[in-house]
Amino acid sequence: MGTELGVIAVSMQPNVSICRLSLEQGRRLESEMGMTLKRLLRSGDSLFALGRGEWLIVLPALPSRAVLTLAMLKIEQVFGESPFRFDGLELPVQFVCGAAVSPEHGEGPLYLMQSARIAALDAQQRGERGAIYDKSMERTSPQLAILERDLHGAFGGDKPLQLFLQPKVHAIGGECDAAEGLLRWERVPGEWVAPTVVLGLIDRLGMRHRFNRWLFQHAAQALARLDAEGFDITLSINLSATDLYDAEVPDLIAQALSTWGVPARQLCLEITETDMVDDAGEGVADVLCRLRLLGVKLSIDDFGTGFSGMSRLKHLSVQEVKIDRSFVVDLLSSERDREIASSIIALSHRLGVMVTAEGVEDAETAAALAALGCNYLQGFHFSPALALDDFVDWLKLYDAGRPSCLSSVST
Known part of the structure; x- marks a missing residue:
């Protein structure tokens, strides 16, 4: 979040040039x-x-x-x-x-x-x-030991982890009825630890189960708050494919939804690292079945990368795929990326699956994706990830149709 706001703040200053590199x-x-x-x-x-x-x-x-x-x-x-x-x-x-x-x-x-x-x-x-x-090899460096100590404290309420929300808007019509929940941790004021580092520490410390409990509770709490504010939002959260081997995950999700009185249809699980899923295995198949019976939605994150992404549409029975941002950032200049995006959208729609494109940074890219038939758009063109209170304020301004709520974050 600190990096995102920094980019926006710098770009708003006079006499500033920005260079974007293609990967x-x-x-x-x-x-x-x-x-x-x-x-x-x-x-x-x-x-x-x-x-x-x-x-x-x-x-x-x-x-x-x-x-x-x-x-x-x-x-x-x-x-x-x-x-x-x-x-x-x-x-x-x-x-x-x-x-x-x-x-x-x-x-x-x-x-x-x-x-x-x-x-x-x-x-x-x-x-x-x-x-x-x-x-x-488990010996810890002094700097890593400090991070591990502070992370334990974060779960105990000291400088806690936060769930920020980034809007997902309809490509046609522009309505916002969905968002993605993203992990953020401000370890000390002004110092935001990268989510990949935090998740790496969580796995290293064997705290994945504890983190998932925190994640599900905070996602359900955010949905309850949004409902109280009058917004019917579907919230997506990231779930590692390896979490599908945890038989308690469906129960933890059901418990969180019940605690906060949230219907399961409002929660979407974006499954990452899907190449790691062997859903023919009895354990994974059982977890997937229980999640579907619970009524939550399933999505494939970073679709288009890896070696077996297309087959996952069949085996995981998802309701959504997300086109990886690597195919979106150069959509206007790369015929190859445009063809990949078009193929993903066409195939998904034939299978009755919705498509979200992440990494949308300008109006031209948004228009191109809409023309290709993409359902949802997500990226800096609309808003960076925001703290829950700020997200509620953004929704109110967005629903009121104030153009400034778009132009201020897309310049």
Whole structure:
């Protein structure tokens, strides 16, 4: 939130220029690297793209750690010993590989993946290319120890976590009857800790279950407040795909909705990292079934990234997909991005699924998405994420039709 407001404040000052950089080449490079990794795998291995230059490789039935070490060395040989060739260029690629073994380093997928990430961080700090998890890697740096201490305090009411809301408006007509709840933490006045850092700490400390309880309660509380103000809003919150392995999640959501008297139809779960979902598994299938029976909506977040996004429309039975912002920011200048967005919208509509585009930053992009048939728009063109009180004030101004409530945040 601090960064968002900072961008707006700076852009409002006189004699200021702003430069936006395109990540088109970066996205293509990541895709090419992912395909290279896929070619290294055995027939029974699996590759998942987690986004932001991170991949997960699942190697079943390895006879020993020695084979795991050899697999890591094979990756190092491909990416580390010679430059990576891309678009006629030779690019040096810096990578680090962390590995973990089940069940020794974590019985569940969430804990196993976190152990691998800790191993990668440890290897990076020691200047190495890879490492296998060891419990001694859990030693905490002084700075990280302070963050962990303060995060414990945040759950206890000291400098608490906050749920900010960003509007989602209809592409045709412009009505606002939906929003996304986004995690924010102001650790000390003026210092906002990035949500990815907060969530990483939560997983590291084994506090995901506690965080989910907090998230569901605050989402339901926000909906109750909005209802009291006269607004019928559908609120989306992010749920990691690995949370679908937690059998208590439907009960926690039902409890929160009941406590605050909120109908389930007003809550939408945006599932992230959907490549991690094996919904053929009995546990995940049961959780998904109970969520559908509860009546909450399901959405696929960051749609269009990864390797199996399209198949998730069939298997997860969602009501919404969100076009990843990476396909939206350059929509006007990139024919490729426009074709991807158009294809996602057309396919989703044929399956009866609504489409939201995030990362909408100007009126021209909003108009282009509306012309393609997108249902909802979300981004700085309308508003950054706002604290609940500020969001209520924004809704009142927006409903009153004051043009200034748009122009002030889109300039």
